Amino acid sequence: MFRFRFEGGSGVPPYLQLVQQVERAVRLGELRAGDRLPTVKEVAAGMVINPNTVLKAYRELEHRGLAKGRPGKGTFVEREFTGLDEEKRAELRAGLTEWLTTARRAGMDPDDIAALVSAALHDLREENP
Amino acid sequence: MFRFRFEGGSGVPPYLQLVQQVERAVRLGELRAGDRLPTVKEVAAGMVINPNTVLKAYRELEHRGLAKGRPGKGTFVEREFTGLDEEKRAELRAGLTEWLTTARRAGMDPDDIAALVSAALHDLREENP
Amino acid sequence: MFRFRFEGGSGVPPYLQLVQQVERAVRLGELRAGDRLPTVKEVAAGMVINPNTVLKAYRELEHRGLAKGRPGKGTFVEREFTGLDEEKRAELRAGLTEWLTTARRAGMDPDDIAALVSAALHDLREENP
Amino acid sequence: MFRFRFEGGSGVPPYLQLVQQVERAVRLGELRAGDRLPTVKEVAAGMVINPNTVLKAYRELEHRGLAKGRPGKGTFVEREFTGLDEEKRAELRAGLTEWLTTARRAGMDPDDIAALVSAALHDLREENP
DNA sequence: GTGGTCTAGACCACA
DNA sequence: GTGGTCTAGACCACT
Numbered sequence: 214m215f216r217f218r219f220e221g222g223s224g225v226p227p228y229l230q231l232v233q234q235v236e237r238a239v240r241l242g243e244l245r246a247g248d249r250l251p252t253v254k255e256v257a258a259g260m261v262i263n264p265n266t267v268l269k270a271y272r273e274l275e276h277r278g279l280a281k282g283r284p285g286k287g288t289f290v291e292r293e294f295t296g297l298d299e300e301k302r303a304e305l306r307a308g309l310t311e312w313l314t315t316a317r318r319a320g321m322d323p324d325d326i327a328a329l330v331s332a333a334l335h336d337l338r339e340e341n342p
Numbered sequence: 343m344f345r346f347r348f349e350g351g352s353g354v355p356p357y358l359q360l361v362q363q364v365e366r367a368v369r370l371g372e373l374r375a376g377d378r379l380p381t382v383k384e385v386a387a388g389m390v391i392n393p394n395t396v397l398k399a400y401r402e403l404e405h406r407g408l409a410k411g412r413p414g415k416g417t418f419v420e421r422e423f424t425g426l427d428e429e430k431r432a433e434l435r436a437g438l439t440e441w442l443t444t445a446r447r448a449g450m451d452p453d454d455i456a457a458l459v460s461a462a463l464h465d466l467r468e469e470n471p
Numbered sequence: 472m473f474r475f476r477f478e479g480g481s482g483v484p485p486y487l488q489l490v491q492q493v494e495r496a497v498r499l500g501e502l503r504a505g506d507r508l509p510t511v512k513e514v515a516a517g518m519v520i521n522p523n524t525v526l527k528a529y530r531e532l533e534h535r536g537l538a539k540g541r542p543g544k545g546t547f548v549e550r551e552f553t554g555l556d557e558e559k560r561a562e563l564r565a566g567l568t569e570w571l572t573t574a575r576r577a578g579m580d581p582d583d584i585a586a587l588v589s590a591a592l593h594d595l596r597e598e599n600p
Numbered sequence: 601m602f603r604f605r606f607e608g609g610s611g612v613p614p615y616l617q618l619v620q621q622v623e624r625a626v627r628l629g630e631l632r633a634g635d636r637l638p639t640v641k642e643v644a645a646g647m648v649i650n651p652n653t654v655l656k657a658y659r660e661l662e663h664r665g666l667a668k669g670r671p672g673k674g675t676f677v678e679r680e681f682t683g684l685d686e687e688k689r690a691e692l693r694a695g696l697t698e699w700l701t702t703a704r705r706a707g708m709d710p711d712d713i714a715a716l717v718s719a720a721l722h723d724l725r726e727e728n729p
Numbered sequence: 730g731t732g733g734t735c736t737a738g739a740c741c742a743c744a
Numbered sequence: 745g746t747g748g749t750c751t752a753g754a755c756c757a758c759t
Contacts, residue, residue: 225352237460297454308441315437319434329431330463355735356734414745415747484748495719498716499719523751543731560716568723577688581724584721585721588717592714613742
């Protein structure tokens with residue numbers, strides 16, 4: 214079952230964090246079309262937030278075409294990013310993890326690394342608009 | 343002179359984006375103690391936002407001990423993360439860029455990459471609490 | 472419910488007066504962790520000031536770790552100076568009140584007394600840095 | 601020669617602090633009619649502030665009838681609060697110092713004491729409007 | 730209905 | 745001209 218989590222200091226409103234996590238999981242292939250998301254009640258209880266906040270996130274997912282609620286049954290993932298095959302993705306991820314380990318050993322703390330990664334990603338987006 | 347920019351769809355409130363960008367730049371060594379940030383009015387004009395929004399960001403930076411406003415003079419960076427030396431950082435960055443290029447060539451779009459990176463960073467933080 | 476008040480001619484900006492009053496009340500044990508502060512709107516209406524001014528005070532209290540806003544619920548005191556017990560404090564306060572009465576009877580007006588007290592407090596701080 | 605000082609976290613604007621300190625000193629008999637205040641340049645240099653700020657304070661003192669600038673000669677105290685005689689005042693001050701020592705020994709830190717004193721003074725003013 | 734963000738514009742304190 | 749405070753009012757996120 215898919216699990217949500219909160220990033221504390223990010224400033225992103227809770228309902229959006231839920232949305233972004235589903236989107237990210239779909240992009241990573243962790244969630245596939247037809248998978249069932251946890252119920253509103255489960256999420257609300259598990260994360261100690263108001264059920265309405267979860268509902269808002271699920272509504273937003275519907276709006277984006279990423280999920281669909283089937284009354285009485287639950288909410289299900291609708292779309293599937295047919296990106297890389299599993300093997301290729303694992304390979305890339307391994308490379309990234311290796312880089313992270315190097316950075317960590319060089320003395321960067323996770324926030325430093327996040328800053329560096331964020332800057333590099335920003336450059337990437339500028340080069341590939 | 344330091345330059346700000348906005349990420350549109352992130353959901354992070356504008357004033358927080360300014361704060362995070364300064365913090366990131368300090369972590370990356372792009373801003374050092376004593377450096378002057380652009381004036382409130384310059385930022386407000388340049389980014390087409392209200393001066394009060396900028397002021398709020400600068401006040402938050404002050405609260406975090408990262409900057410200090412000197413009335414009549416401007417706002418100045420206070421702290422300096424004396425992390426890695428320039429050479430080491432450049433080396434790491436190069437490695438990261440290389441990985442990004444590989445991922446890009448493998449067919450991932452920037453959002454896919456961001457998702458993968460985000461997941462890896464999350465794992466990193468969990469392993470290094 | 473905690474009540475705010477304004478000192479007119481002090482020159483201290485209104486939002487800071489609110490902050491200082493909460494801090495003082497916490498130090499005096501009048502406010503304890505978990506106590507709910509009046510809502511932004513109540514304060515704004517009661518003191519005839521703008522809600523944003525109150526909000527700014529509450530945000531500053533949050534920065535100082537003295538209070539925490541819970542959206543939809545209100546703002547709550549976070550910290551508690553576990554200083555003297557109630558009895559000891561009352562005893563000291565009685566002694567102070569006695570001294571004040573003496574000073575008053577000797578012909579000092581409140582402003583004179585405030586000046587004397589302020590000087591004595593300043594000396595105290597210099598001796599106990 | 602009279603000396604100024606700054607209270608950091610009070611929130612009172614610098615020029616007002618200067619004004620209040622002269623007023624307080626006059627009330628305490630530390631400054632008497634005819635006493636010469638330090639020159640604008642001396643104050644500005646000694647406190648590392650802009651001469652204009654000092655000028656504004658001296659202008660405000662003139663406005664309140666507490667001091668008078670004599671061009672080319674300096675600024676001089678004009679008024680004198682003919683309050684208590686020296687002996688009586690010393691006696692009262694001794695009593696206050698004694699109380700402060702008691703409070704200090706009871707374990708209150710200067711800020712706690714200031715909070716208590718502030719509350720007592722406020723009560724005093726309410727009883728003697 | 731609660732706190733939080735943003736905008737718009739006036740005014741003040743400081744250099 | 746620079747940062748800082750206050751006001752007024754709109755809109756959003758959360759309970």
